[in-house]
Amino acid sequence: MVTRLKRFLIGRPMKSDELGEEKLNKLKALAVLSSDALSSVAYGTEQILLVLIAMGTVALWYSIPISFGVLALLTILILSYRQTIYTYTTGGGAYIVAKDNLGTYTGLVAGGSLLVDYILTVAVSTSASTDAITSAFPVLHEHRVMIALLMILTLTILNLRGITESATILMYPVYLFVVAILLLIIGGAYQWVTGNVHAQTPTYGAAVPGITLFLLLRAFSSGCSALTGVEAVSNAIPNFKEPAPRNAAMTLIMMGIILGVMFMGISLLAYAYGIAPAAEETVVSQIASAVFGRGIMYYFIQAVTALILFLAANTAFAAFPLLAFMLAKDRFLPNMFMVRGDRLGFSNGIIFLGILSALLVIAFGGETENLIPLYALGVFIPFTLSQAGMMKRWITKKPPGWFPPFLINTLGMLTTLTICLIFLITKFSHVWTIFLFLPAVIFIFLKINQHYRDLADELRLDIATDKPRPKGSVIVIPVAGITQVVRNTISYAQSLSDDIIAVYVGFDEESIKKMEKKWEEWNPGVRLIVLRSHYRSIVRPLFKFIDTVEWKKAETDHVTVMIPQFITKRWWHNLLHNQTSLLLRAYLFARQDVKIATVPYRLKK
Structure with a gap:
């Protein structure tokens, strides 16, 4: 039943040599890896x-000069990451660049x-998608958490089916969104040029009493949330068809152009139509309503906006694993993140991402707006470290023509570092948790690494001298x-050894005498040791006996505890039996010098 459901949801298993077919062309890669960046048009x-x-x-x-500032920063990032793609062709983005040039800790x-x-x-995108839906259908507002969780589940299953299949499905809504926003921009611009816009527009350049540099920097840093997802292409170079670096660089440039045009278009329309943010309706919804009215085009734009915000999470599903x-x-x-699943994707990474993002949505009740500054800062820290790593690489290696790329990366590093500082200063109340979770994450990384190094030291042997030693x-x-x-x-035991001991733990004299008599009558050729348990525990007397055997046999023989276990035909039959064998195994696993074996007997009824 479970296997059939799995096959229905994620499809047939794929052979390892089919991995080449799971590579993306530029058109599909743009849909899969740019959905996060393009979706930010809806809220940037x-x-x-x-x-x-x-x-x-x-x-x-x-908002207009600030939007142009965000556009300039986007241009710098696109040029910088284009250089990273050609330099680090195996992917990994900021992690690989920082680790290679600035050291392991910086890379972490x-x-x-x-x-x-x-x-x-994933949490922010699905919640923002829910906002777009509830803007059009307010009656659904109280079900926002359930809607977001269903979106995460859908994306998880879709990505478990494989990157090519998910790209084929996701390609159409992403390009529909691009077309919808371009139609909105063209329609809005036409209404504006022809003088059909009668909204009260703030006077451009008008003096604003009390405006401060702090507030403007805060607005600029908020607008930089539109740049999240730009790094995804450089992280996912192995997913591209050959020549992978060239295809990835072209995809990055296409993404930058489309994002820049749409972001500036929405910002200009918001100003032209005098749009102000509202609690119950998004800016894009207000613009679409003003341009097209609440007709078919409005609902089409809202539908594809909700869809792209939903699919924005897919960029994370492509890059996180x-x-x-x-x-x-x-x-x-853990090693489990290196294992490819039935459909050749890194399934454990996909499932892990889905579970954690769902927990985040539940914890915040679907109201994840306060996470956007933290979400943006989480991108600009790697942006800064990646640019700094590339700067050091150019200075250290000095390849021909290194100075212009060095200047680009320097400009990128200084700009993104400035953005990080702006975030920390202007939105400290929203991003202070980064000083808690980032050290915690790095601590976990180091502890995992320490375990693997300790394990390697303990398991390593000298093939010249460390030979197996035969024992009884x-x-x-x-x-x-x-x-x-x-x-x-x-x-089964008799086929392996002549030294076999059966151990019975009895709770009273009557059961002990009955067992001894029946064993003598059966006479299986194995001696029986009977232990008395005064506290009705099977484990404690058995362990004391094993300690005795282990002490006597440790120098000459292996001590193996062979546990009989019957396997029920139906899963629910297990609920009707004491799982003593599982308890014994759980306790015995902690024993250093005792081997454990389970001999199953499968029931037919």
Whole structure:
């Protein structure tokens, strides 16, 4: 039943040699890896206006120069990451660049920031998508958490089906969103040029009493949330068809152009139509309503906006498993993140991301707006470290023509560092938790790495001298009675050793005498040791006996506890039986010099 459901949800298993077919062309990669960045058009301008509105609608004209500042920063980031793609062709983005040039600890800061940011991406994107839906259908507002969780579940299953299949499905809504926003911009611009816009527009350049540099910087940092997701292409170079670096660089440039045009278009329309942020309706919804009215086009734009915000989380599903794989490869995350699933994707990373983001949505009740500054800062820290790493690389290696790229990366580093400082200063109340979770994440990385190093030291052997040493074997079989299960276990034990001891733990004299008599009559060729338990515990007397055997046999023989266990035909039959064998195994696993074996006997009814 479970297997059939799994096959239905994620499809047939794929062979390892089919991995080449799971690579993306530029068109599909743009849809999968740019959905996060492109979706920020839906809330980037709104984040700027939410800060400026504190000074009244007269201050909203500042959104235009601030938007141009965000566009300039986008250009710098695109040029910088294009260089990273050609230099580090195996992917990994900020983590690999920082680790290679600035050291392991710096790399872990970048990697940890990105991992946490991808979790925030899924939570914020699905919650923002829910906002778009509830803007059009307010009656659904109280069900926002359930809607967001259903979105996360859908994306998790979709990505478990494989990156190519998910890209094919996701490609259409992403491009529909691009078309919808471009139609909105063109329609709005036409209405504006023809003089059909009669909204009260804030006077551009008008003096705003009480405006401060602090407020403007805060608005600028909020608008920079539109740049989240730009790094995803450089992280996911292995997912591209060959030539992977060239295809990735072209995808990055296309993403930058589309994002820049749409972001500036929405910002200009918001100013032209005198749009102010509202609690119950998004800025994009207000613009669409003003341009097209509440007709088919309005609901089409709202639908694809909700869809792209939902799919924005898919960028994280594409990048998180790859980054987790690289950290696991360096022994900073568990090995399970290196395992490919049935559909050749890193399934454990996908599932882990889905679970953590769902928990985040539940914890915040679907109201994740306060996470956006933290979400943006989580990107700008790796941005800064990546640019700093590239600067050091150019200075150290000095390849031909190194100075212009060095200047680009220097400008990028100084700009993103400034943004980080602005975030910390202007939004400290929202981002202070980064000083808690980032050290905690790095501490976990280091502890995992320490465990793997300790494990390697302990398991390493000298192949010249460390040879297997043959020993005898004494087998201890705990028995609860004379049954087919016990007969099956003794038969198997007799094929391995002549030194076999059956141990029975009795609670009263009557049961002990009855067992001794039946064993003597059965006479299986194995001696029976009977132990008396005064406290009705099977484990404690058995352990004392094993200690005795272990002490006597430690120098010459292996001591193996062979546990008889019957396997029920139906899963619910297990609920009807005491799981003594599981208890014994759990306790015995902690024993250093005792081997454990389970001999199953499968029931037919």
